[in-house]
Amino acid sequence: MKDTCLHAFHRHWIYEVVITAGNVDRVAVGPFGMWTDDGMTLKGSFFKGSSTLQAIEAHRCFVVNPVDDPVVLHAALNRRDSLEFEFLSSGDAAGCPVLAGIPSWLAMRVTHLDDTGDMVLLDAEVVGHGAIHSAPLVNRAKGLFLESLVLSTRCALIGQAAVEQLRENVRVIAKVAPGSRYEKAVRELLALVTESR
Ligand SMILES: Cc1cc2nc3c(=O)[nH]c(=O)nc-3n(C[C@H](O)[C@H](O)[C@H](O)COP(=O)(O)O)c2cc1C
Numbered sequence: 591m592k593d594t595c596l597h598a599f600h601r602h603w604i605y606e607v608v609i610t611a612g613n614v615d616r617v618a619v620g621p622f623g624m625w626t627d628d629g630m631t632l633k634g635s636f637f638k639g640s641s642t643l644q645a646i647e648a649h650r651c652f653v654v655n656p657v658d659d660p661v662v663l664h665a666a667l668n669r670r671d672s673l674e675f676e677f678l679s680s681g682d683a684a685g686c687p688v689l690a691g692i693p694s695w696l697a698m699r700v701t702h703l704d705d706t707g708d709m710v711l712l713d714a715e716v717v718g719h720g721a722i723h724s725a726p727l728v729n730r731a732k733g734l735f736l737e738s739l740v741l742s743t744r745c746a747l748i749g750q751a752a753v754e755q756l757r758e759n760v761r762v763i764a765k766v767a768p769g770s771r772y773e774k775a776v777r778e779l780l781a782l783v784t785e786s787r
Contacts, residue, residue: 604766610687611645611652618645621663651683654696682717694721731767
């Protein structure tokens with residue numbers, strides 16, 4: 591099978607990454623969720639009006655910068671001036687920005703854009719990659735499960751609002767890590783909490 595560098599991506603799980611697009615004159619950067627359905631290509635769903643989406647549409651290429659620290663996602667959203675960039679010098683995505691110092695990156699070429707109403711669903715193939723070392727991917731399920739575990743001990747004290755929050759956490763975990771042990775465990779938590787009420 592072709593090596594697409596996506597072996598660390600569980601199929602259908604959503605990973606929070608920094609996307610960089612544009613060129614040296616105008617860099618677009620932001621945190622976005624990306625996933626693979628087939629282990630070969632990446633998908634993303636972008637709100638229309640996103641300037642990162644506009645840069646991707648204009649250049650047809652962009653870079654996925656996996657991060658293992660959510661504070662970098664915060665910087666990509668709210669502290670963009672603090673970020674530094676390098677620019678790819680060769681390949682299909684030549685000229686695309688990459689986060690400076692990032693442990694690994696994937697250069698992507700858009701293969702399909704689908705207007706789904708408020709959002710644009712994007713498909714892209716890997717056209718290049720680089721790695722100093724691989725970075726663990728950020729997925730929301732693990733942290734949210736930990737928060738759910740703590741919350742489950744407080745449902746008796748807080749009451750229905752805590753149960754509703756737990757339900758919401760089940761929804762999010764099932765969306766970002768379908769079929770995971772986090773989904774199974776958080777459903778168990780919800781059942782335990784609702785049984786005891
Ligand atoms: C962790 C995280 C993940 C996000 N994922 C998405 C996403 O998948 N799609 C999207 O449209 N916006 C997503 N957002 C919101 C965008 O990053 C946000 O709207 C940003 O302001 C877009 O910037 P832009 O208009 O410069 O592209 C996410 C935000 C965070 C913090």
